[in-house]
Amino acid sequence: xxxxxxPDIHITVSEGASLELRCNYSYGATPYLFWxxxxxxxxxxxxxxxxxxxxxxxxxxxxxxxxxxxxxSFNLRKPSVHWSDAAEYFxxxxxxxxxxxxxxxxxxxxxxxxxxx
Amino acid sequence: KAGVTQTPRYLIKTRGQQVTLSCSPISxxxxxSWxxxxxxxxxxxxxxxxxxxxxxxxxxxxRFSGRQFSNSRSExxxxxxxxxDSALYLCASSLGLADYNEQFxxxxxxxxxx
Numbered sequence: 324x325x326x327x328x329x330p331d332i333h334i335t336v337s338e339g340a341s342l343e344l345r346c347n348y349s350y351g352a353t354p355y356l357f358w359x360x361x362x363x364x365x366x367x368x369x370x371x372x373x374x375x376x377x378x379x380x381x382x383x384x385x386x387x388x389x390x391x392x393x394x395x396s397f398n399l400r401k402p403s404v405h406w407s408d409a410a411e412y413f414x415x416x417x418x419x420x421x422x423x424x425x426x427x428x429x430x431x432x433x434x435x436x437x438x439x440x
Numbered sequence: 441k442a443g444v445t446q447t448p449r450y451l452i453k454t455r456g457q458q459v460t461l462s463c464s465p466i467s468x469x470x471x472x473s474w475x476x477x478x479x480x481x482x483x484x485x486x487x488x489x490x491x492x493x494x495x496x497x498x499x500x501x502x503r504f505s506g507r508q509f510s511n512s513r514s515e516x517x518x519x520x521x522x523x524x525d526s527a528l529y530l531c532a533s534s535l536g537l538a539d540y541n542e543q544f545x546x547x548x549x550x551x552x553x554x
Binding site: 359364365366367368369415428429430431 | 444475488496
């Protein structure tokens, strides 16, 4: 069965420090991979996605993620964190070949990011 | 372009009642998916509608149902509410074409069951 694991429930980093959020997935083939961010009281916003090709993908707000097939990982990184990055981050996988179905994203439990001034 | 809108934003019901939540997708989007978000279970897929047809369904009991109208607006209904149905219900819309399209999420409806 497909699954997504985000090992870190809560991470605190200082403003200006680098950030890496971990994501591991279980899936029989290469899935579609996503990172979303959710601020309190808000819906989810897509940060970046991986479908195929270059394994290092760039997203919005200065985020990037690297797909590593051998490790079944899709870690999110940012070189310098800003206080406005404090939010909850979700990694998700989507199944390929679903007959065009767009739904059925499988989400990790999320990592809450706190930023110290 | 207006984003995904969900109404109402907050709802309080009692056990045994039923509830209907509404989602208006981005103009031109034909796929609407629903997710339940709880602290314990996280984000879980409920179902997806495309051109008024349910295209995919998650692992939820039959008390959870949905539908989509010809203008792509969608509703989900939960009957015989239980305390465990308290959650944030998120709707997402996308173009719904053959290749994977980005899903845009609404702000959610916060349902509290007393």
